[in-house]
Amino acid sequence: MSNPFVGHELPSPALDDALAGQVLRDLFGLTGRLTTLGSHQDQNWRVDTRAGRFVLKVSNPGFRRSGLEAQNAAMLHLAAGAVGFDVPVPQPSSDGTLIPTWEHGGQIHDVRLVSYLEGRPLADFDYLAPSVLRRHGELAARTAVALADFDHPGVDRILQWDSRHAFDVIDALLSHVADLDERTLIRSVAETAREALDALSPRLRMQVVHADVTDVNVVAQVDRAGRPVPTGLIDFGDMSRTWVASDVATAAVGLLVHDAQRPLQLVREVVLGYHGVMPLTADEVDALWPLALARAAVCQVSSEQQVVLDPDSEYARMSLRMDRTNLHAAASVPIALAGAALREAAGLPSADLGRRTMASTRRWGAVLPGEATLTPLDLSTTSDLLGPGDWQDADAVRRAIASATGDGIAVGRHGEGRLLDTVEDCATEPRTVHLGVDLFAPFGTPVLAPASGVVVHVPPITIQVDGQWLRLSGVNASVVVGDAVEAGAVVGMVAEPTGLLPPHVHVQWLPPGVDAPDACEPSLAAGWLALCPDPGPELGVSSEQQPGDPVGLMRRRDAVVAGVQEHYFTSPPEIERGWRHHLYDTDGRAYLDMVNNVAVLGHSHPALESAVARQLRMLNTNSRFHYGVIVEFAERLAARLPESLDTVFLVSTGSEAVDLAIRIARAATGNEHFIAVRSAYHGWTFASDAISTSLADNPRALETRPEWVHVVESPNTYRGIHRGTDAGARYADSVAHAVADVATAGAGVAAFIAEPLYGNAGGVLLPDGYLSAAYASVRAAGGLCIADEVQVGYGRTGHHFWAFEQQGEVPDIVTVAKAAGNGIAVGAVVTRRDIADAFASQGSFFSSVGGSPLSALAGLTVLDVIEREHLQENARDVGDHLHGRLWALMDRHAMIGAVHGLGLYQGVELVRDRETREPATEEAWAICDRLLELGVLAQPTSDHYNVLKVKPPLCLTRASADFFVDTLDHVLSTGW
Ligand code: PMP
Numbered sequence: 001m002s003n004p005f006v007g008h009e010l011p012s013p014a015l016d017d018a019l020a021g022q023v024l025r026d027l028f029g030l031t032g033r034l035t036t037l038g039s040h041q042d043q044n045w046r047v048d049t050r051a052g053r054f055v056l057k058v059s060n061p062g063f064r065r066s067g068l069e070a071q072n073a074a075m076l077h078l079a080a081g082a083v084g085f086d087v088p089v090p091q092p093s094s095d096g097t098l099i100p101t102w103e104h105g106g107q108i109h110d111v112r113l114v115s116y117l118e119g120r121p122l123a124d125f126d127y128l129a130p131s132v133l134r135r136h137g138e139l140a141a142r143t144a145v146a147l148a149d150f151d152h153p154g155v156d157r158i159l160q161w162d163s164r165h166a167f168d169v170i171d172a173l174l175s176h177v178a179d180l181d182e183r184t185l186i187r188s189v190a191e192t193a194r195e196a197l198d199a200l201s202p203r204l205r206m207q208v209v210h211a212d213v214t215d216v217n218v219v220a221q222v223d224r225a226g227r228p229v230p231t232g233l234i235d236f237g238d239m240s241r242t243w244v245a246s247d248v249a250t251a252a253v254g255l256l257v258h259d260a261q262r263p264l265q266l267v268r269e270v271v272l273g274y275h276g277v278m279p280l281t282a283d284e285v286d287a288l289w290p291l292a293l294a295r296a297a298v299c300q301v302s303s304e305q306q307v308v309l310d311p312d313s314e315y316a317r318m319s320l321r322m323d324r325t326n327l328h329a330a331a332s333v334p335i336a337l338a339g340a341a342l343r344e345a346a347g348l349p350s351a352d353l354g355r356r357t358m359a360s361t362r363r364w365g366a367v368l369p370g371e372a373t374l375t376p377l378d379l380s381t382t383s384d385l386l387g388p389g390d391w392q393d394a395d396a397v398r399r400a401i402a403s404a405t406g407d408g409i410a411v412g413r414h415g416e417g418r419l420l421d422t423v424e425d426c427a428t429e430p431r432t433v434h435l436g437v438d439l440f441a442p443f444g445t446p447v448l449a450p451a452s453g454v455v456v457h458v459p460p461i462t463i464q465v466d467g468q469w470l471r472l473s474g475v476n477a478s479v480v481v482g483d484a485v486e487a488g489a490v491v492g493m494v495a496e497p498t499g500l501l502p503p504h505v506h507v508q509w510l511p512p513g514v515d516a517p518d519a520c521e522p523s524l525a526a527g528w529l530a531l532c533p534d535p536g537p538e539l540g541v542s543s544e545q546q547p548g549d550p551v552g553l554m555r556r557r558d559a560v561v562a563g564v565q566e567h568y569f570t571s572p573p574e575i576e577r578g579w580r581h582h583l584y585d586t587d588g589r590a591y592l593d594m595v596n597n598v599a600v601l602g603h604s605h606p607a608l609e610s611a612v613a614r615q616l617r618m619l620n621t622n623s624r625f626h627y628g629v630i631v632e633f634a635e636r637l638a639a640r641l642p643e644s645l646d647t648v649f650l651v652s653t654g655s656e657a658v659d660l661a662i663r664i665a666r667a668a669t670g671n672e673h674f675i676a677v678r679s680a681y682h683g684w685t686f687a688s689d690a691i692s693t694s695l696a697d698n699p700r701a702l703e704t705r706p707e708w709v710h711v712v713e714s715p716n717t718y719r720g721i722h723r724g725t726d727a728g729a730r731y732a733d734s735v736a737h738a739v740a741d742v743a744t745a746g747a748g749v750a751a752f753i754a755e756p757l758y759g760n761a762g763g764v765l766l767p768d769g770y771l772s773a774a775y776a777s778v779r780a781a782g783g784l785c786i787a788d789e790v791q792v793g794y795g796r797t798g799h800h801f802w803a804f805e806q807q808g809e810v811p812d813i814v815t816v817a818k819a820a821g822n823g824i825a826v827g828a829v830v831t832r833r834d835i836a837d838a839f840a841s842q843g844s845f846f847s848s849v850g851g852s853p854l855s856a857l858a859g860l861t862v863l864d865v866i867e868r869e870h871l872q873e874n875a876r877d878v879g880d881h882l883h884g885r886l887w888a889l890m891d892r893h894a895m896i897g898a899v900h901g902l903g904l905y906q907g908v909e910l911v912r913d914r915e916t917r918e919p920a921t922e923e924a925w926a927i928c929d930r931l932l933e934l935g936v937l938a939q940p941t942s943d944h945y946n947v948l949k950v951k952p953p954l955c956l957t958r959a960s961a962d963f964f965v966d967t968l969d970h971v972l973s974t975g976w
Contacts, residue, residue: 010487012310013043013058014107014296017196020045022058026501027093027100028113028357038315041720042237046116053116061107061754063237065099068110070154072235074147074208075114078233085139085217086232088114094499094971103593117232122215125228126259128614128945129930130269132220132228135668137273139230140213140251143242145278147208155208160302162211163246164201166294167194173301176308182324185301189293189331194613196290196335199434201243203283207246212238214254221412225400225922226976247562248274249291254299255332257322260329261428265339265523267343275346282348289330296327314539326420334514341527350530355841360822364450364538365487367472367505368441373408374541377401379418379434381577381584385878388419388579388590389606398502410532412438415545416585417522419577426935428968432588433525435516436471436508443503445494447475450507450538457481461491462510469510470535474503475519476540507535522587525954547622548586550574558587568595568939569932581953581960597905600794600819601865608822612860615854623650623792623851636821637828640801647836650851652825654790654817655683660845661813661829665784668838671748672929673736678714679703679943681760681787682753689755694760695943710738715754715799716764718898718909719917732773737780751782751813756803759791762907762947763900771807784835787811790827791905794819795954798903806902824851871954879903882950882961888964892973895920906940906950908968920942923976927968930976934967 001799015023017034024030024047032049034056059068072090091113093100102109122128177183212232219236220228246293252270265440271288274280280288290537303320310316343350353876378385385400394669401410416434453465458481460473475492476773485491491561494503511531520528536543550573557567572584578603582590593603601608615629623630635650649664651657666672674691676682681694693701693711705711715731722730735752742749752774775785792803793816800806802814808888812835819829824950827850839845849855867870879902886899886908897911910920910927923938928948931938939948946966950959 006402011234012039012041013060013104013107015058015104016124017045017752018058019104020058020606023058023102023111024049024113027102027111027568028091030054030113031093043253044066045740047853049089055088055116055494057112057114058975059110059112061109063110064154064157065110066154067157067237068099068112068154070152071239072112072151073154074210074236074239074309075151077144077150078143082148082381083142084229085142086117087236088117088234090114096849097168106898107466111731116218117234119219119221120228121227122218122220122230124257124590125220125975126280126931126973127971128266129227129926130523131259131270132230133255133266134273134276134296135230136213136218137248137251137270137275138277139233139273140210140217140247140270141274141277143213143233144247144410146209147210147239150208152208155239155241155387157240159240160236161298162240163244163291163294163298164242166190166298167332169298170301172296173305176305177301178304179269180521182300185331186297189327190336191295193290193293196674197287197294200283200287200290203248203281204243204245204287205281205284206241208239208241208243210236210328211242211247211250212236212498213247213251213778215258216254223369225926226557226920229925243284243291244278245280245287245826246291246295248280248284248286250295251293253292253295253326254298256326256329263329264333264341264527267338268342271342272345279401280346282343282351283504284343285346285348286339286351287344289333289335292338293327293331296323296330299323300327302606309590333718336511336514336522336531337516337527340530341524344526344530357694363540365448367439367448367450367539368409369446369448369509373806373873374439374539375405375408376411376413376541376543377404377440378546379412380416381419381586381588383419383939384656386419386433386445386584387604388577388584388774389506389604391419393607394497394502397500401502405440410438410440410504411541412501413441414547415525415529415547417525417545417548417585417589418519418585419584420590426582426590427963427970428519428593428935429523430589431517431519431521433522433528434519435528436506436518437541438474438501438504438506439539439641440502441494443494443496446490447472447492447494447505449489451486451492452487453485455479455481455485455491458535462507464512469514470505471510473508475505478629478647488802503913507539507777509533509535514679519736521748522585522589525587529932538726550572550928555878556657568937571933573953581956589935591932591935591937592952593828593951593963594936594964595949596953597796597949598818598823600806600871600954601822601869602863602953602955604824605865607865608824608858611857612824612854615857620852620854622846622848624846629855629860630851633863634828635850636860641814641830642862644810645814645830647831649826649829649836650846651817651829651847652816652849652855653683653827654788655685655688655816656847656850657790657827657829658682658691658753658788659685661786661815661831662691663842664813664829664831664839665751665786665837667840667842668835669748669750669782669784671750671783672741673708673747675710675711675712675735675742675749675752675783677754677758678711679716679761680714680755680758680788690698696760696941704719710742712738714758714761715766716758716772717767718762718900720762723766729773731770732765735774736777739777739783743781749781751784751786752778752789752928753786755788755792756807756809756811757792757797757902757905759905760941762909763901763902763905763950764907765900765902766807770805771804771809775809775811784812785809786813786815788815790815790817791951794862795872795875796874796903796905796951797901798874798879801872803905820862821855822860822862824855824856825858826862828859866954869955874956875903875954878956878958878961882906882956882965885962886950886963886968889972892969900947904954904956907947908950909942909947910940911946914926919946921946924948926976927971930971931967934971936964936967938964
């Protein structure tokens with residue numbers, strides 16, 4: 001049979017702009033400005049006329065008129081239905097027809113004018129968020145739903161883009177592929193796809209579909225977060241009656257260029273979007289990857305041909321580059337994995353691979369000689385055996401594993417999300433989920449075939465057993481391909497290990513012909529686990545791990561924990577472990593923690609852990625008893641403060657500290673009124689909440705202050721009302737006015753309270769002289785000055801231990817918490833003896849947990865570690881470096897309006913416009929979501945939620961600081 005695609009060379013029409021203008025005038029009676037638009041085989045112009053904006057389309061004479069009529073009919077059909085997105089609407093010519101003709105160069109061209117869709121093609125956006133990919137899939141599906149009842153004689157034609165003809169097209173055009181490697185790849189991809197499709201195609205649904213819902217044909221508008229939202233669909237030129245599955249595959253595979261490293265994860269989102277609107281059958285889901293491969297191959301061979309036809313066309317060469325990327329990305333995913341993963345995502349039962357039945361009815365012989373017991377080991381994120389800090393040397397790892405198993409055989413578990421030994425770069429999702437079972441045994445131990453079969457691959461030893469593949473890796477093989485082995489026969493001996501784990505045999509089930517990894521990325525785990533089931537039952541050990549379920553856990557949280565007790569992120573990972581400045585989710589993925597200002601020492605500090613554990617064994621009671629550590633901690637804390645601040649009250653939290661400070665100030669002054677700065681947060685108790693005006697925490701804060709609270713201007717030199725060099729004095733005037741107002745009302749000021757570095761505004765440094773002038777006017781009126789160091793004290797600013805030092809001032813009362821206990825409840829109010837004594841008028845003071853042996857010891861240990869590990873100095877050095885690098889980013893990203901702060905309390909303020917400083921609030925949230933995907937935990941703060949908080953544990957390394965800046969740079973460059 002002759003191949004209809006051979007010799008179909010379709011050079012585009014070649015009208016110049018002047019001629020196109022004439023076409024527009026003569027056929028449609030319109031004049032306007034013409035701008036050329038790219039096209040594969042037609043010629044298109046955007047035309048701006050007084051009557052509006054249109055697209056003038058001059059068709060390739062190779063195309064049949066009935067096809068154009070079908071396109072027009074479909075567009076009108078969709079425009080008439082409530083599809084929820086826009087399509088171009090055909091415009092009648094002066095003589096009332098929709099497809100007038102024009103003769104040029106001896107050819108008759110069909111001409112159309114259609115309405116123009118505002119927006120940008122999705123192709124213009126580099127990164128496409130999962131929500132955007134789903135919307136793309138939904139749009140494709142809504143088109144298919146709307147076209148389900150559409151018909152037109154023009155849709156039944158032989159089209160090179162119809163996937164049913166993909167292999168003919170590839171055969172016909174393969175010769176245009178000059179690069180031999182590329183040609184080989186295309187040929188093999190096509191063979192794989194053809195074989196898979198042959199089995200499925202009789203069961204694939206057919207209907208009229210757009211068949212070209214790609215990123216160039218989907219028009220998007222940018223939402224407030226700066227993300228593209230698909231709002232329109234153009235170019236109905238490939239519409240045909242074909243497989244629904246090919247419509248989905250086309251919609252997905254064309255986007256791979258946006259994230260070619262994670263093709264399956266990307267396609268899964270598109271498919272989920274499609275499937276949610278137009279449910280797919282299991283056969284259709286199985287056909288998706290073969291169809292994606294076929295489509296990618298057709299696109300590439302067509303682009304190769306186009307480049308041959310039109311070597312000067314930059315458009316053709318660019319298309320080819322993208323098509324190659326798409327094909328390589330699609331080809332990197334085994335079809336079996338794609339099928340399993342997409343079925344799982346779509347909630348369809350996994351394909352019956354016949355293995356489970358066999359596994360449950362057969363028991364194998366031993367893999368290692370002897371009858372030793374098999375003891376499963378916990379190497380998961382929450383392992384007590386090996387934590388993130390234990391992976392320094394192989395001997396330690398070996399000893400830990402040996403100690404856990406005694407004389408038995410240690411077994412590494414299947415499906416476990418394991419901790420890895422390196423975290424400095426956590427941008428790419430690491431392969432943490434273990435596929436198969438590890439049997440630990442000394443180097444040189446003989447390894448036996450557990451079941452009879454034929455060796456099909458070495459190394460690693462792969463034995464075909466009952467039609468399935470059983471792989472034994474980590475073995476020096478003594479068998480070769482083709483050997484028939486009996487159960488119990490020696491096949492090799494345990495090899496030297498390649499990583500930090502001691503020698504072990506990795507036992508794994510594989511689908512025949514699929515090269516599964518030993519461990520996979522969590523996002524691919526469901527697919528891989530469906531393909532590679534647990535060999536534990538055959539080995540006689542129960543080892544399978546249930547994957548974590550962060551979504552189910554969140555459901556339970558929502559059902560029982562108060563909604564206002566908020567959590568970070570809409571869909572957060574389940575974090576169950578921390579180590580230094582990283583946190584780990586239950587899949588073993590590490591995240592750089594840029595938000596945990598409480599954990600100054602870093603997470604799970606061993607010194608704190610062991611001190612606290614010992615104290616719990618010795619004593620934990622309340623501060624009415626007489627014991628040493630309360631004294632030691634109070635002495636050490638007071639010693640860190642200026643001499644006058646010599647008396648300590650011990651509490652548990654920042655809110656309590658502030659609440660108590662309020663009562664102390666009232667008792668000491670006999671006055672009632674407080675002056676607090678706008679946008680600040682000081683706590684949740686009744687009194688500390690009364691002086692908090694952060695709108696982020698309470699949007700109605702300003703309207704609801706009690707009459708004893710006087711709110712003064714926010715001393716924010718970036719966003720506040722005074723921004724010049726005299727800002728300190730001018731903001732302090734606002735404090736002086738408040739003092740005067742209180743006096744005028746016949747009342748007295750008890751205290752002025754402020755964070756000495758404006759933490760809740762995003763780490764903004766107070767302007768020079770502000771605290772001195774403000775303190776002076778408050779003191780002149782008999783009031784006290786409270787420095788709330790709950791967030792910003794304790795060495796965080798690097799250059800100082802207390803943030804008030806930066807202002808060269810000494811407060812009368814200091815509140816301390818958060819860092820003081822590194823997450824254990826430790827808080828304090830430190831003041832002068834005379835002020836503290838005045839509290840006696842209020843009765844005594846007692847807090848059940850404040851100052852307890854446990855809490856005091858935690859406080860003491862934190863101070864010790866800060867000093868011993870030079871964490872303040874680290875905050876200074878790494879903080880300065882980080883500040884410099886973040887500043888440098890401002891040159892490249894206009895969105896960064898300012899970088900605030902000092903040491904390891906900084907803020908990256910995001911704005912829509914540097915002149916107006918309009919806060920980029922929605923963008924900041926979306927950017928944090930993308931940072932999370934890339935392994936960085938960050939959150940916005942300030943009244944507008946537009947400042948990225950930078951307040952990591954003080955043990956942050958320079959490498960991690962660089963990683964943070966590089967990742968932020970990448971996000972701001974590629975989108976979010
Ligand atoms: N003061 C400041 C400046 C704070 O940032 C906070 C907590 N964000 C508090 C007080 C209250 O501390 P806690 O959450 O320990 O009660």
